[in-house]
Amino acid sequence: MSTAAFDFDNSYARELEGFYVPWKGAEVPAPRMIRFNRALADDLGLEASALDGDEGAAIFAGHTAPAGAAPLAMAYAGHQFGGFSPQLGDGRALLLGEVIDKRGKRCDIHLKGSGRTPFSRGGDGKAVLGPVLREYIIGEAMHALVVPTTRALAAVTTGENILRQDGPQPGAVLARVASSHLRVGTFQYFAARGETERLRQLADYAIARHYPELASEPDRYLRLLAAVRDRQAALIAKWMHVGFVHGVMNTDNMTISGETIDYGPCAFIDAYDLAAVFSSIDQHGRYAYGNQPKIAQWNLARLAETLLDLINPDDSEDAVRQASDAINGFPLVYEQEWMSGMRAKLGLAVEEPGDMELATGLLSVMEAQAADFTRVFRSLGQVAAGDAEVAGALFQDPSGFDRWLTLWQARLAREPGSPDERARAMNLVNPVYIPRNHRVEAALAAAGKGDLEPFERLVDVLADPFTERPGLEVYALGAPSDFGAYTTYCGT
Numbered sequence: 001m002s003t004a005a006f007d008f009d010n011s012y013a014r015e016l017e018g019f020y021v022p023w024k025g026a027e028v029p030a031p032r033m034i035r036f037n038r039a040l041a042d043d044l045g046l047e048a049s050a051l052d053g054d055e056g057a058a059i060f061a062g063h064t065a066p067a068g069a070a071p072l073a074m075a076y077a078g079h080q081f082g083g084f085s086p087q088l089g090d091g092r093a094l095l096l097g098e099v100i101d102k103r104g105k106r107c108d109i110h111l112k113g114s115g116r117t118p119f120s121r122g123g124d125g126k127a128v129l130g131p132v133l134r135e136y137i138i139g140e141a142m143h144a145l146v147v148p149t150t151r152a153l154a155a156v157t158t159g160e161n162i163l164r165q166d167g168p169q170p171g172a173v174l175a176r177v178a179s180s181h182l183r184v185g186t187f188q189y190f191a192a193r194g195e196t197e198r199l200r201q202l203a204d205y206a207i208a209r210h211y212p213e214l215a216s217e218p219d220r221y222l223r224l225l226a227a228v229r230d231r232q233a234a235l236i237a238k239w240m241h242v243g244f245v246h247g248v249m250n251t252d253n254m255t256i257s258g259e260t261i262d263y264g265p266c267a268f269i270d271a272y273d274l275a276a277v278f279s280s281i282d283q284h285g286r287y288a289y290g291n292q293p294k295i296a297q298w299n300l301a302r303l304a305e306t307l308l309d310l311i312n313p314d315d316s317e318d319a320v321r322q323a324s325d326a327i328n329g330f331p332l333v334y335e336q337e338w339m340s341g342m343r344a345k346l347g348l349a350v351e352e353p354g355d356m357e358l359a360t361g362l363l364s365v366m367e368a369q370a371a372d373f374t375r376v377f378r379s380l381g382q383v384a385a386g387d388a389e390v391a392g393a394l395f396q397d398p399s400g401f402d403r404w405l406t407l408w409q410a411r412l413a414r415e416p417g418s419p420d421e422r423a424r425a426m427n428l429v430n431p432v433y434i435p436r437n438h439r440v441e442a443a444l445a446a447a448g449k450g451d452l453e454p455f456e457r458l459v460d461v462l463a464d465p466f467t468e469r470p471g472l473e474v475y476a477l478g479a480p481s482d483f484g485a486y487t488t489y490c491g492t
Contacts, residue, residue, distance in 0.1 A: 004046075004047060004050045004051055004055055004056065004059060004066050005046075005047055005050070005067075006046065006066045006067070006068055006069065006097065006099060006109075007045060007068070007099055007100070008066075008068035008069060008070070008097040008098060008099060009098055009099070009100060009106070010068075010069075010070040010097045010098050011098060011106070011205075011209070012072070012074075012095060012098065012108075012180075012205075013070035013072055013095075013097075014070075015201075015205060016201065016202065016205060018198065019074065019075055019186075019190075019198070019202065020072040020073060020074045020075055020095070021072060021073045021075070021089075021117065021118050021119075022070070022071070022072050023071055023072055023073045023094060023117050023118070024062070024065060024071050024094075025061065025062015025063060025065075025071065025094055025111060025114035025115050025173075026062060026063075026114060026115025026116065026125065026126075027063055028061050028062075028063050028158035028159055028160060028171065029158070029159040029160055030157075030158070030159025030160075031054075031057040031058045031060075031061035031063050031156050031157070031158055031159065031173075032054075032057050032156065032157050032159065033052060033053060033054075033056055033057040033060075033154065033155075033156055034129075034133075034154075034155040034156060034157055034172070034452065035133075035136060035152075035154065035155045035452075035455075035456070035459070036048070036051065036052040036056060036153075036154045037140070037151070037152055037153050037154065038052060040151055040152075040153055040177060041153065042102075043101050043102055043103075044099050044101045044102075044107060044109075044153075044177065045099065045100070045101060045102055046099070051154075056154060056156075057154075057156045059096075060111065060153070060154040060156045060173060060175035061111075061114065061156045061158050061173045062094060062096075062111045062114030062115060062173060063158075065096075066096075066097075068097065069096050069097045070095075070097055071094045071095065071096050071097070071111075072094065072095050073089060073090035073091075073093070073094060073095075073117035073118060073119055074089060074090045074095055074181060074186070075087070075089045075119070075186070075189050076088055076089055076090075076183050076185035076186040076188070076189045076252055077185050077186075077188040077189040077192055077251075077252070078183070078184070078185035078188060078250050078251045078252030078253075079185075079188075079250055079251040079252075079299070079302055080248075080250045080252070081250065081281070081282075081286055082286065084188075084192075086188075086189070086192045086193075087119070087189065088119065088121075088185060088252050089117070089118070089119025089189075090117055090119055091116075091117055091119045091120040091121055091123055091125060092112065092113055092114070092115070092116070092117070092120065092123060092124075092125040092126060092127060093110060093111060093112045093113070093114065093117075094110070094111045094114050094117070095108055095109075095110050095181060096109045096110065096111055096175075097109055105179070106179070106180070106209060107177050107178065107179065108177065108178045108179070108180055108181055109153065109175060109176075109177060110150075110175070110176050110177070110178060110181055111173055111174070111175055112127055112132070112135070112173065112174040112175075112176060113125075113126055113127025113128075113132060113171070113172060113173040113174060114173050124162065126158075126160075126162045126171055127162075127171070127172055127173060127174065128162050128164060128169040128170060128171060128172055129157060129169060129170040129171075129172040129447060129448065130169065130444045130447070130448060131264065132155050132172040132173065132174045133155060133172075133443070133444055133447055133455055134263060134440060134444060135152060135174050135176070135262075135263040135264075136152040136155050136174065136459065137435055137440055137443065137455070137458060137459060137462065138263040138266060138435055138440075139151050139152045139176065139260075139263055140152055140459060140462065140463065141434065141435045141462040141465070142242075142244070142260055144462055144463050144464065144465050145238075145242050145431060145434070145465055146238070147235070147238045147239065147242060147244070147260060148231075148234075148235055148238070148257075148258055148259045148260060149259055149260040149261075150176045150177065150178040150259055150260065150261050150262075151176060151177045151178075152174060152175070152176055152177075153175040153176060153177050154174070154175040155172060155173075155174055155175075156172060156173045156174075156175070157170050157171065157172050158170075158171035158172060158173060159171070169448070170448070178255070178257070178259055178261065179209075179210065179255075179257040179259055180206075180209055180210065180255070180256065180257050181255070181261070182202075182205075182206050182209075182210075182255065182256040182257065183251070183252050183253070183254060183255055183256065183261075184251040184252070184254045184256070184299055184300075184302055184303045184306075185250075185251045185252030185253075185254075186202060186256075187199060187202060187203075187303055187306040187307070188251060188302060188303075188306055190202060190306075191305065191306035196309045196310070196313075199306060199307070199309070199310060200310055203220075203221055203224060203307065203310055206224065206256050207220055207224055210227075210256060210257050211223075211224060211227045214227065219311075221307050221310040221311050222307075222311045222322050222323070222326060224307070225300075225303065225304055225307055225311075225323060225326045225327075226326045226329070228256055228258070228300065228303060229300050229326060229327065229329065229330055229333065230333055231257070231258025232254065232258055232296050232299075232300060232330075233293075233296070233330055233333040233334040233337050234258065234337045235258050235259070235260065235296075236292050236293050236296045236334060237293075237334060237337035237338040237340075237341055238337075238341065239260070239292060240289075240292065240293070240338060240341075241338075241341045241342070241345065241429075242268070242374075242431065242434060243268050243269040243272070243289070243373045243374060243434065244266070244267075244268055245266060245267050245268070245269065245276055245277070245278055245287070245288070245289045245292070246260070246266050246287060246292065247264060247265035247266045247267070247277075247278055247279040247282065247287055247488065248262065248264050248265060248266075248279065248281075248282075248287065249287045249292065249295045249296070249299065251299045251302050251303075254296070254299045254300075254303075264279075264488070264489075265278060265279035265280060265281065265282070265488035265489055266278070266488065267437050267486060267488055268374075268434045268435055268436065268437065269289055269373050270372055270373070270374075270436070270437070270478035270479055271366075271370040271371065271372060271373065271478070272363060272366040272367050272370070272371060272372075272373040272376075273289065273367060273370070274288065274289055274290025274367065275288050275289070275290060276288060276289040276290075277289075278437075278486055278487060278488045279487075279488060279489075280487050280488065280489045281489075293330075293331075293334050293338075296330070296334075297327060297330040297331070297334075300327055300330060301327050304323040304324070304326065304327050305323075307323065308320060308323060311323055335356075339355060339356060339359070341429070342355075342359040343355060343359075344425070344426075344429045345377050345380075345426065345429055345430055346358070346359060346362075346380065346408065346426075347380065347381075347384050347412060347415065347422045347423070347425060347426045348411065348412075348415060349415060349416060349417070349425075350414070350415060350416070352411070352414070354411075355411075358404075358407060358408060358411060361404050361407070362376075362401075362404050362408070365395070365400040365401050365404050368400065369395045369396055369397065369400065369401070370396075371394050371395050371401075372394055372478045374430075374431060374432075374434050374476075375394055375476065375477075375478070376391065376394050377430040378427070378430045378431065378432055378476075379391035379394060380408075380426060380430065381423040381424075381426040381427045381430060382423070383405065383409075384412065384419055384422045384423045384426060385419050385420055385422075385423040386419060388405065391405075427466060428466055429466075430466075431465035431466050432465060432466065432467070432468045432472075432475075432476050433461050433462055433464075433465045433472070433475050433476055434462075434465065435458070435462060436475070436477070436478065436479065437479060437483075437486045438479040438480065438483045438486075439458055439475060440458070441486075442454055443455040443457075443458045458475075461475050
């Protein structure tokens with residue numbers, strides 16, 4: 001057993017027996033720490049100095065269980081690309097345990113790639129270095145971009161080679177942190193089995209953990225559905241604001257907490273393109289950038305189906321009506337969240353009726369010109385401060401942008417505050433640096449050859465995405481023309 005101190009309080013294991021299988025990680029030959037997130041460890045109340053080394057590597061590889069841990073593989077189902085699988089579960093992951101962070105927030109510590117479990121369905125339960133480092137990069141970047149997300153606590157190599165289609169690759173495990181790993185698919189698992197009382201137990205647990213203000217409400221299950229709807233609407237709007245494409249919005253990848261989870265075939269757009277797809281397995285664009293709000297609503301409808309017997313056990317038609325009303329409210333909630341964020345990106349503090357047309361007008365110009373989404377929005381801060389030259393240069397033919405600019409500047413003239421104040425506020429929401437796909441791939445390729453410097457450098461740059469810093473200009477640029485079409489894979 002490890003001597004590193006974790007103050008575990010494992011409510012999932014304690015309160016939800018039958019919702020998981022107790023399990024332990026596989027033994028590995030030579031666990032080694034690749035990157036340890038000391039700042040996050042400190043927030044969690046962990047001993048960073050004790051964990052950033054061999055002992056921590058053994059723990060976060062799943063090789064050694066620390067005192068107080070209750071490692072388990074969680075059960076869940078899910079719709080994957082629209083097709084329902086009644087049993088998925090943690091096939092290569094373990095919930096190590098829960099800790100209470102310095103703000104009093106309960107957090108899961110979860111291992112990904114720690115070996116086979118009873119849910120592995122023929123897989124080896126392992127992960128390899130590239131996807132582990134990708135999830136580390138993207139998760140921490142999303143956190144810095146103020147998007148609710150799971151976070152990376154540690155990346156560890158295991159000292160073994162794992163066979164994949166491209167040949168043997170270094171084995172690795174990611175330790176990640178989340179408010180919880182409750183998913184829409186967790187509810188689907190028990191609904192598919194007709195286990196209404198376990199669904200009630202799960203719903204009450206989710207309410208107590210994530211929405212405690214609902215606990216005493218007589219219609220708490222309907223309110224739970226609406227609360228998850230609202231958090232997911234806010235989350236997807238934030239994805240759209242930063243140009244993030246998840247790639248696998250299956251119901252087992254939608255959290256009840258409203259955090260982003262599972263960074264597999266994900267990417268960020270360079271040119272604004274609603275049809276952007278980066279996943280090798282998304283052949284029909286189901287999870288394209290512009291489809292993400294609709295898919296979120298579809299996923300929430302699947303959650304609603306699991307809650308019908310709880311919403312009104314005596315009148316199924318009434319339960320369907322109430323749940324449908326909640327789900328049909330998603331577009332309005334999403335639009336409000338999206339517009340709130342777009343106003344901030346455009347430097348608008350006051351609401352006016354024409355703001356939607358103003359925002360979509362810019363996006364239409366960007367799409368027609370294949371303009372760089374992130375750079376255009378960042379450049380608007382300079383325009384607000386009186387310099388439009390950089391922004392115009394981002395368009396091959398700036399005439400359409402110039403026409404939009406006239407409308408926007410007239411709109412800004414009705415806003416309070418000085419131009420400099422407006423520019424500063426815009427720069428707090430429009431990033432300079434995002435995980436550019438070519439930079440991510442270069443970092444992963446170098447890491448695969450044993451050079452971690454590009455990975456370390458990229459993680460450090462992305463930790464402060466809103467502050468422009470001398471010497472980092474290349475990190476703000478889109479992919480070179482010879483980078484070609486970008487495809488990501490469900491590599492594990």
